[in-house]
Amino acid sequence: MIESVLKLIFQVIFILLIAPIFTGVIKKIKAKVQHRIGASVFQPYYDLMKLFKKDLVVSSTASWIYNLAPYMYFVTSLVAMSCLPVVHQLTGFTFFTDLLIIVYLFVTGRIFMALAGLDTGSTFGGMGSSREMLVSALVEPALFLIIITVSARAGVASTNVSSIYEFAVNHTETAFTPINILLFASMLMILIAETSRIPVDDPSTHLELTMVHEAMVLEYSGRQLAFIELGTYLKQLVFMTFMANILIPIGFNIENIFLSLGIYLLKILVITILVALVELNTVKLRLYSIPNFAAIAFIVSVLGFLTCFILK
């Protein structure tokens, strides 16, 4: 028991430490391709440090929901991330390591953020919150289909992560089968939509017509903003870890923990590069084209499902 608690604590600290770097990497890749030098890959860390030290400006119309939301967003992302084992099975904690719990934790965080967007009474906040709820609702069916596919494939009739991991570890040959590739592609699109990246949302712009996530958190400053940022990094890492460990189940649960860790980081890096490439090669979609994007993600996951259970 003590050992698994220690493992959990180690994992939480580890993911908190590595989560921001991948955003830095994406920015760096984009800069390099655009022939810019770009900020250091550690820039997100510097930003966070700065934000933690800064004073807060809170809207005078805001209520306790506004003040609570960043922390709830962060905590739900963190709990979701601790559901997914990074390098080893978390044996003692199967009671909450469940894919559906991860999804509903994200829903929780999103509800708090969307309410916070409405809380200040600003038009931007409302607009961002409305759009964020819409985008995440649209990709939800695809996400559930992926979860159902991976868990029903494991054959234990449960969405529990441990059984799915067990199946993945014992079936490393599934890594590059059509099922996994289809699910991977669908998951990549969901990752893009959920973490507000191009083509669904542009994280670097502050133009009201294009903003989704940024509009919602427009009023935040200081440590509250830092927690939101950190929460987003963690959320991004959850999706990446899912893709890396379940859809490419190679090198997981190896005895040598450092080797295992290295392989994990490598896989995440590959996914990061993929995300950066997508960002570079597409443009932001109109808001009403996002349903088409979500539909494509859904169709790809349906194909994955059908390949898994029917077309065999």
Next chain:
Amino acid sequence: MYNNALNLLSILILISSFNLIANKRQKAYISTFRVQSILLALVSLLVSVRSMTLNKKFDAVIIIFVLIVVFKVIIIPFVMKRTSEKVEYSIEKDFFISIPISMIICCGLVLLSWYVIYNIEGITNTNAKNYLIYSLSIIMIGLFFMISRKKAIGQIVGFLVIENGMFMAAMLTTEGMPMIVELGLFFDLLTAFLIMGIFVFKINNTFESIDINKLKNLKG
């Protein structure tokens, strides 16, 4: 002896309904109905007395007897008479179908009910079969009477005759139904009678006549 008496009474009731069909005047309807009710009261008296003498205990049918005497013999005919005097009163032809043809149709109805009842399997008691035939004929004659008369009084009397037929069937075939059912029937009858009575006044007020054919004009 007992069954003979009942048979006789029921045939008399049937004949009284034929008599009703043969009546031409509204006033005569009421007195015929009164006669029929008296006969029905006698039936109930006979049934109750016999059951009381056989079982040596109180029988609820005697209450029915009292009710019939009070309402059907005294109150309802009285009220009806007053009603028909108060509203427009003129001697004119009150039927669609001529009396002889009506009588033939009624004979056909009796035949039909005889045929229907006769074909029911499971009624072993021949007396009960006879009573059922009589009462079904009375019910159908009552319905036919309602159809063949123009004035509203005719409809009321027809309705009451149907009720009488049902009473007779109930009493003679079961030797007295549960009190609650009898009372329910009676209550129904009274309410219907009251409503119809009120309607007769209303129709008379509106059309200055109680010819219900004029109700056609109400249709939009």
Next chain:
Amino acid sequence: MTVNHLIIFFITCVVLYLIGALSSLLSYSSPKISNQLSNTFALVASGLLSIIMLYKLLFLKDISLNFNTNIPFLSLDFNIDNLSAFFILIISIVTMVVSLYSYTYMSHYFYIRNVSVFGFFYNLFILSMILLTASSNLLLFLIFWELMSLLSYFLVIYEHEKEDVQKAGRIYIIMTFTGTAFITAAFVLMAYWTKSFDLATISESAIPSNYANIIYVFLLLGFGTKAGIIPVHVWLPYAHPVAPSNVSALMSGVMIKMSIYGLLRMVFDVLPDNAMWWGVLTLVIGAISAILGIAYSVASTINIKRLLAYSSIENMGIIFCGLGITLIARATDNTFLLSLALTATLLHTLNHAVFKSLLFMSAGAIQYSAHTRNMEKLGGLIKKMPIASVFIFVGCLAISAVPPFNGFISEYIIFQTIINCIIWFAPLGQFSLVILFMIVAAMLALTGALVAYGFVKLYGVSFLGVPRSADAENAKEPKKPMLVALGISASLCLVLGIFPKYIIGLIDNVSNECVNLKLLSTNWSLTNFLHYPIEKNNLNISVSLLTIIIMIFVGIVALIVMALRKRTSVQRYNTWDCGFTKLNPKMQYSATGYSKSLRIIFRGLFKPNRDLVITEGYGPYYIKNGNYTITTEKVIEKYLYKPFIKMIINFSRKIRFKIQTGSIHAYLMYFFSILILMLLYYSFMG
């Protein structure tokens, strides 16, 4: 307690409700006393009843009562088995809270309307639902069903002089009687084949399968109308908003659940074998109701209670999905799946009763303090009614299936059921079913996300931001009984969510009676917080432990924030206004605007129409006045009901002159000739 004690207590409760009804009626001269009497009796009776039912469910004693009457076929038989007890438990818990709430809520009707008549109908309405659930005779069931419909109709049209209330009442009574007609037809067919109206003695398997099919379709139509399943839902979005809020809480929380009870009762007691397509049909209409219900709820409402009414349609859709899977599992003889699906159905029924009654009471509380149900006129209520808003927030979280509140656990089990179905049917080669389950799962996922959308809209627009009208500005915290009722409901949401194992234990007793299988092991140790029912013990989730983990993380974050707070300061300043003059309440995102994107995406469902009228001043850029109206169409009513109604009206117009001549003799002639024809047919053909 022995069975006799339970029976005595049950009769006591019935008598208490009756006393409540009569005493309220007798004390009509003083509305205050009459309100207190009716609610006190209802409260006491419901409290007692919930304890009895809990005891009964735990210790499994059947309560049965018989009164003989002389009326043929109709014996006053009451029998409370576990299924009935579970539903009576739901009724009594909800009515207990709602009665407490009514103390305050009804006070704004004092001396305006007749409160004593309301109390009379209110108590009788509750009693009719309880006796409906307890009756074990089809005719008795039908009588109480009718009573329930009628009494709820009287309660719906309480504010009867308003035009929209009358319209809602009319639609409600037409739809509810249409539904009852189907139920009656189904019952008559059942009685025809089984030769009995008594549920206890109805001989099983006597019904030929093609008649069983007809019976099920009739039952589905009849009970579906009460449940508000699309497309027979039309009464629900009208009736719920216009009824007083405590009535809509009862109707949405409890009354529409009676249809689930009826279906379960008939399916498990009277129809022993069911075809696969029954389940498929139920599942499909359930999923469609879920997704259309929530889409309408989010996108076409600005009235809080209307939003909640549509959301009830959605939740009934989810419950029907569970029911559909139950029937599919029953047709394939998979008892584990059957038991799991039944558990999901019953659990969601309970959970929905709890959080939906909380939300309807919240809508009432908003109307009580802000005098409007229109979201566009609310805003900023979180500062005006701080305590109530916390409870309402809990309700919104619970319905959005946020862990650890109760909505989460039932949705979780429904998804698990679907996954189990896929695992079960895929190797059997029944691919059409697998694809069906896939589509249903996707639809339910979208539904779940849209629920969150809708309730963020409800809470965000009406409670957060700046007040949009003077009424919202002057809103006050409601009085204590109302707050306590909201608080009890909210804490029930939390308790049912954190300790689902105990509730599932109760439901296990119910499904054990219907299916003969228990999901939970009998091991009830405290260290074993498992609730998810599989043999392998390490594959269970525990919401209680999840809550503890979340609390630990929240604690750590709180400590970090405490540490940071010492070094930084917090400054209060206006919301950013792009450097213009100060923001005003009209600049906030409105309820209509919040859901606009959804309306555009699902435009086929809503047929939205925009109309912008601009009065120009000195030129095109100097606008004096702009008027923007948006309308949505009720597509189902327009394309399904309107043509049907038109057809009936045309038909009636035509036959009016042919058959309905106005002559009484003709009408009597109809009787007479039909009588003669029947007699002739009987004697010559029969």
